[in-house]
Amino acid sequence: MDLLNALVAILNYIIIPATAYGAQLALGALGVTLIYGILRFSNFAHGDTMAFGTAITILVTWGLQALGISAGPLPTALLALPVGIAATAALMLATDRVVYRYYRRVRAAPVILTMVSVGVMFVMNGVTRVLIGVDEIRFADGARFVIGPQEFKAWTGLAEPLALRATQVITVVTAGLVVAWLFWFLARTRTGKSMRAFSDNEDLALLSGIDPNRVVAVTWIIAAGLATLAGTLYGLDKTFKAFNYFHLLLPIFAAAIVGGLGSPIGAIAGGFVIAYSEVAVTYAWKKVATYLIPGWEAEGLMQLLSTEYKFAVSFAILIIVLLFKPTGLFKGKAV
Amino acid sequence: MKKLLLASAVAALTAGGAFAEEVKLGISLGFTGPLESMSPSMAQGAELAMKEVSDSGKFMGGSTVVPVRGDSTCIDAAAATATVERLITTEGVKGIVGGMCSGETTASLQNVGVPNGMVMISPSATSPALSTIEDNGLFFRTSPSDARQGAVMTEIIMEHGIKSVAVTYTNNDYGKGLADSFAEAFKAAGGEVTIVAAHDDGKADYAAEVGALAAAGGEALVIAGYIDQGGSGILRGALDTGAFSTFAFPDGMVGETLETNFGAEVNGSFGQLPSSEGAGKETFVAMAQAAGFDGTGAYSAEAYDAAALILLAMAAAGTTDPSVYKDKVMDVANAPGEKILPGELGKALELIAAGQDVDYQGASSVELIGAGESAGTFREIEIKDNKIETVKYR
Numbered sequence: 176m177d178l179l180n181a182l183v184a185i186l187n188y189i190i191i192p193a194t195a196y197g198a199q200l201a202l203g204a205l206g207v208t209l210i211y212g213i214l215r216f217s218n219f220a221h222g223d224t225m226a227f228g229t230a231i232t233i234l235v236t237w238g239l240q241a242l243g244i245s246a247g248p249l250p251t252a253l254l255a256l257p258v259g260i261a262a263t264a265a266l267m268l269a270t271d272r273v274v275y276r277y278y279r280r281v282r283a284a285p286v287i288l289t290m291v292s293v294g295v296m297f298v299m300n301g302v303t304r305v306l307i308g309v310d311e312i313r314f315a316d317g318a319r320f321v322i323g324p325q326e327f328k329a330w331t332g333l334a335e336p337l338a339l340r341a342t343q344v345i346t347v348v349t350a351g352l353v354v355a356w357l358f359w360f361l362a363r364t365r366t367g368k369s370m371r372a373f374s375d376n377e378d379l380a381l382l383s384g385i386d387p388n389r390v391v392a393v394t395w396i397i398a399a400g401l402a403t404l405a406g407t408l409y410g411l412d413k414t415f416k417a418f419n420y421f422h423l424l425l426p427i428f429a430a431a432i433v434g435g436l437g438s439p440i441g442a443i444a445g446g447f448v449i450a451y452s453e454v455a456v457t458y459a460w461k462k463v464a465t466y467l468i469p470g471w472e473a474e475g476l477m478q479l480l481s482t483e484y485k486f487a488v489s490f491a492i493l494i495i496v497l498l499f500k501p502t503g504l505f506k507g508k509a510v
Numbered sequence: 511m512k513k514l515l516l517a518s519a520v521a522a523l524t525a526g527g528a529f530a531e532e533v534k535l536g537i538s539l540g541f542t543g544p545l546e547s548m549s550p551s552m553a554q555g556a557e558l559a560m561k562e563v564s565d566s567g568k569f570m571g572g573s574t575v576v577p578v579r580g581d582s583t584c585i586d587a588a589a590a591t592a593t594v595e596r597l598i599t600t601e602g603v604k605g606i607v608g609g610m611c612s613g614e615t616t617a618s619l620q621n622v623g624v625p626n627g628m629v630m631i632s633p634s635a636t637s638p639a640l641s642t643i644e645d646n647g648l649f650f651r652t653s654p655s656d657a658r659q660g661a662v663m664t665e666i667i668m669e670h671g672i673k674s675v676a677v678t679y680t681n682n683d684y685g686k687g688l689a690d691s692f693a694e695a696f697k698a699a700g701g702e703v704t705i706v707a708a709h710d711d712g713k714a715d716y717a718a719e720v721g722a723l724a725a726a727g728g729e730a731l732v733i734a735g736y737i738d739q740g741g742s743g744i745l746r747g748a749l750d751t752g753a754f755s756t757f758a759f760p761d762g763m764v765g766e767t768l769e770t771n772f773g774a775e776v777n778g779s780f781g782q783l784p785s786s787e788g789a790g791k792e793t794f795v796a797m798a799q800a801a802g803f804d805g806t807g808a809y810s811a812e813a814y815d816a817a818a819l820i821l822l823a824m825a826a827a828g829t830t831d832p833s834v835y836k837d838k839v840m841d842v843a844n845a846p847g848e849k850i851l852p853g854e855l856g857k858a859l860e861l862i863a864a865g866q867d868v869d870y871q872g873a874s875s876v877e878l879i880g881a882g883e884s885a886g887t888f889r890e891i892e893i894k895d896n897k898i899e900t901v902k903y904r
Contacts, residue, residue, distance in 0.1 A: 187751055188724055244886075273738055287724035313771055324752020336752030394629060413715070413743065414771075423714045443825045457718045459725035460707070476705060482719045483681060 176333070180214035181466035183335040187324075187380070193454040194447070195343040195412055198265065198350035201446030202405035203427040205357065205439055206398045212374045213394045214436035221402060222424035223299035224263060226417045228403025229410045230307040232259030233314045238392055248318040250342070250411055257409065264399040268293055271395055279391075296421075303417050304422070312415040315342055342412040349408060354443060374437070382383070427451075429489050433496050433505025444504055451484045452492055526830060530572040533830050535560060535598035535672025535820060538575055538583030538618065538630075539813075545610060545900040550796075551807030553579055556607045556875075558801055559817035559855065566856030568863065582609045587617035594618040598626050604830040605820040606630045607813060612683060613635030619649055629832040629839070631819055633812035637683060638691045641881050647836050648749055652819070652876055654784055655803060656684070659760060660691035662782055662904060664699050664886045669732065670780065674702040675758065676728040678719060678744055680735035681708040688734045688760055689874030704728045704826040711739035716747045723751035730779075733757040737765045749775050757781075764891060764898060773896035780901075785889040786811055786874040787903060794852040794873035811873035812884070818855055818872055819843055827863045845869045 203225065210218045218224075235255035245251050274295060280290050284444045320326075321344055325335030331445040361367040366389075381387060407421060412420075430449045434441025459476040482487065497502060537556050539549040560575040568577065578601045581595035588804075591611055594866035597603045606628060615635040622628045624646055631650045638657035643649065667675065677693055679685035685708070692702045705726035709719045723744075731754040733817060735741025741763050748754045749772070759768070759781030768776065791811060798805025805811065820835075822842040829836035842858075847867030850858040859867045870876055877885045890901040 188721035188753075192721070192747075192751070196715045196717060211650070236603070257652070289673065294819055311767065324750075328752075338751050377637060404611060409714075418712055419714060422712050426714055444796075453715070454718045454721060457722060458853065459722045462725045462727065476722070482722050483710070485718045489776075 176470060177466040179331075180333055180335045181463045183337050184463050187335065187337045189451075189454050189458055191339060191343060193450045195340075195346045196454070197219045197447035197450030198347050199405055199409045199412065199446075200426055200450055201351050201354065201443040202401055202408065203423065204430040204434065204446050205354070205440035206405065207400035207427055207431045208434070208437055208439060209277045209401070210398050211431070211503060212286075212439075213370055214279075214391065216292060217287045217428070217436075218398075219289065219292045220299055221398075221427065222422075223296050223303060223417075224399065224402040225406030225409070225423065226266070226303045226420035226503060227266060227306070227418070228259045228263035229298055229406035230303050230417075231262040232256055232403060232407045233307060233410070233415060236314050237260060238445065238498055246317060248341070249345070250315050250317045252316075252395060252407055252411055253345070256403065260400045263403045263436045264396045265365055266299075267395040267399040268392060271385040273389065300421065301459040304487055307417070309414075309463075311324070312410075317341065340412070340422050342348060342408070346408045346412055348416045350402065354439075356440065357397070357401075361395075366390075372476060374462055379414070403450065425486075426450075426489060429493050433493055433503060435505040437504040438503065441505030448504075449489045450493065452488050456480055456488045457485045459483045485491060524650045526813055527780050530574075531570070532576055532860075533570070533824070534576050534578050535603055536580060536594070536601065536603035536606035536608065537583045537817075538590065538594050538597060539609070540578045540610040540614070541587070543584040545709070548634075549610065549847060550699045550865060551685075551804050551810040552610070553577075553800065553814040554635070554801065554803040555805065555807075555810040555813035556817040557799060559814045559821065559852075561801075562853070562855045563818075563859070566854060566859055567657065568856055568859040570828075570830070578603055582606075582614050582618065584614055587614050590614035590618045591621045591811065594628075594630075596624045598622060598628050603628075604824070605835075607816045607820070610634050610685075611749040612640060616640060616643060619643065619645060624648060626835045628720045629820060629823075629836050631816040631839070633816045634809040636687075638687050638711045641883060645881070647882070648832065649818070650816075650839055650878060652815040652874060652883035652884050654874075654888075655691075656688045656881075657691035657695075657885075658886055659782065659784065659888065660688060660693075660695045661691050662890075663732070663758060663760060664695040664701070664862045665904070666890055667696070667732075668701065670756075672728075672756070673700070674704060674728045675730045675732050676704045676723045676726050676754070677704070677706045677732045677734065678709050678723055678837055679733075680740055680762070681710050684762070685734045687850055688731075690732070692760075696836075699727040702728075709735065709744055709859045711736065713740060713743070716743040718742065719744055720747035720751055720753055723748065724751065728754070730754065730756040730758055733763050733869045736762045742767065742771065745772065746778070753842055759760050759891075769894070769896065769898055776893050777896065778893065780890070780892040782888045782890045782904075783859065784886050785903070786887055787889070788875060790851045790871050790873050792876060797853055801894060805873075813839050814869070815850060815872035815874050815876050818852075819870060820875070822850075822855070822858055822862065822868065825859050827867075840878055840882060842868050843870050843876050859887060863879060 209454025232255045235258045236252045318341045322339040324338040327337040369385045429447035459478040461477045541549045559579045563569045564574040612635040637844040679689035757779040761783035764783045795805035823835045823838040826838040849868035850870045852873045879885045
């Protein structure tokens with residue numbers, strides 16, 4: 176019984192939340208890494224792209240709700256996603272046309288493009304706020320829990336609650352599907368192959384007749400899709416607040432760099448590494464230890480680091496990885 | 511020797527306003543900076559009291575009071591110190607309403623206020639550290655210390671029969687001060703605090719904080735944070751994982767968002783927030799409206815009271831000399847005496863002139879305790895049927 180309690184506590188407070196958060200970070204990091212790999216710059220506007228996509232999705236969700244359309248037990252926002260993705264993709268393509276294309280044509284250094292993306296970030300920041308405001312918005316509807324904490328306790332008779340939210344399941348499942356599709360797309364389709372070729376060696380790709388404009392456009396569309404998806408899933412799981420998406424940029428970049436910039440599989444691994452390290456290192460193990468070692472009451476909280484330091488943890492990992500493996504865990508491009 | 515004493519007494523009397531003069535009062539508030547939106551209605555509150563006293567014609571033989579504004583910036587201690595220095599040395603003010611924020615107030619008080627023997631009454635600095643500061647009896651405040659809220663929260667939690675709590679606070683002076691003072695009061699009352707953990711505002715994920723709080727356990731969770739910021743994320747996480755079901759909410763967490771975003775989920779949880787009520791506040795709001803500003807603005811009423819206290823203390827001491835009238839502030843603020851509400855400053859001046867005691871109530875039910883800070887009225891709330899309901903005032 177005590178063993179089960181310990182297991183449930185670990186599941187409830189570490190594994191489930193960290194997995195959902197990891198999946199959200201992984202989707203965000205995938206977008207960053209894709210742009211880095213193919214367009215060759217760190218896109219600082221990614222967090223605000225996520226916010227913009229989510230804002231559109233929320234607006235459409237409200238429209239659907241007003242019309243009385245719902246997805247049953249699933250959040251209505253999932254129905255609104257395609258519109259959000261389309262709008263974000265259109266915005267991305269327009270931005271590329273107006274801003275990035277010029278810098279590509281003059282073959283600007285990556286650091287200049289990065290600075291340009293900071294400018295784009297501020298503009299999108301403003302656009303999102305004008306569009307939907309600065310307030311916190313909750314737009315999750317449908318079933319809230321797959322397993323509710325109180326029901327679980329009543330059902331199993333355990334002392335520890337276990338909660339599994341519908342949004343957490345949706346997040347992980349969707350992330351899995353999308354990642355599988357992305358890998359298939361990159362490895363098997365003609366467009367995917369041309370994107371990888373363009374990423375590996377731009378000049379050679381151009382010589383072999385790959386249309387650069389097409390590769391760039393497809394990259395932006397996929398990045399917009401990933402950003403909107405990541406933003407919406409994050410917003411469903413937590414809440415939407417434009418300011419928080421801007422802050423999300425930090426762990427997302429940490430994840431992408433730890434995994435190896437430019438490496439899709441690395442982005443996913445990095446997302447989970449960052450999420451798990453944030454949660455597990457600052458967890459207070461007292462309760463679990465008390466369950467596991469009968470007859471012994473832990474003195475303190477058995478907390479390795481207090482929660483103020485959770486960001487220090489992810490950055491420590493980042494620094495260690497960069498020191499010993501500058502290309503990241505999965506051999507991305509050196510930064 | 512006798513002659514000298516006599517001479518100085520005569521000098522004090524003449525300086526003390528036997529003749530009508532112009533008395534300058536400083537207003538040192540953060541007109542720029544993070545609280546710039548609050549400052550105007552606070553300054554207007556203070557100026558309203560000054561105007562009322564001037565217009566009554568009964569202050570120090572018909573003296574008028576002239577406000578002098580200075581920008582304390584709220585966050586820049588050096589700028590606030592320079593401002594207060596200018597008010598004292600260049601403008602020659604006889605008392606200061608300010609500062610606004612705790613850190614800046616401490617700096618300007620210690621560097622300029624105390625060395626120059628200037629009375630400062632802050633309407634809004636709430637840090638517990640200001641209760642014990644070395645002030646030579648020159649510093650007062652018309653807002654309650656956060657330590658007081660810690661004590662009130664302890665009472666409320668104890669009355670709910672809860673003996674062990676986990677505490678999380680937003681990682682700034684407000685959160686830390688409140689959490690520390692609460693933890694101290696709660697332990698002193700025989701309760702157990704399982705953990706005091708900080709959370710940062712505006713972060714992407716609070717799973718780590720919720721995990722640590724849940725592991726530490728407790729019958730209720732005290733969230734000393736902001737409902738529009740990280741406090742909301744912590745509350746969401748704690749509810750969703752089933753870690754806690756009862757919560758205690760201090761002032762930063764009691765807001766409309768709590769009802770709209772959490773509603774039924776926090777039924778049965780409770781909290782408190784500083785709040786003045788009653789005739790004094792209503793009168794003040796009406797007066798403010800007539801004067802063309804919003805009297806319901808945060809700390810506007812307290813600013814009115816701060817200015818009124820300085821002026822009544824001057825009248826009671828019969829002098830505008832800060833080193834003399836500082837001893838009268840507590841007398842005019844507290845019982846015994848006739849209760850004085852906003853708009854009755856003229857009456858108070860008459861009573862004082864007639865040698866009678868006054869008990870200044872003002873707009874925020876002023877009652878100065880300890881080292882000269884407001885006891886404050888707290889509104890105890892409980893969430894019932896998805897709504898924040900007032901239980902009582904304490």
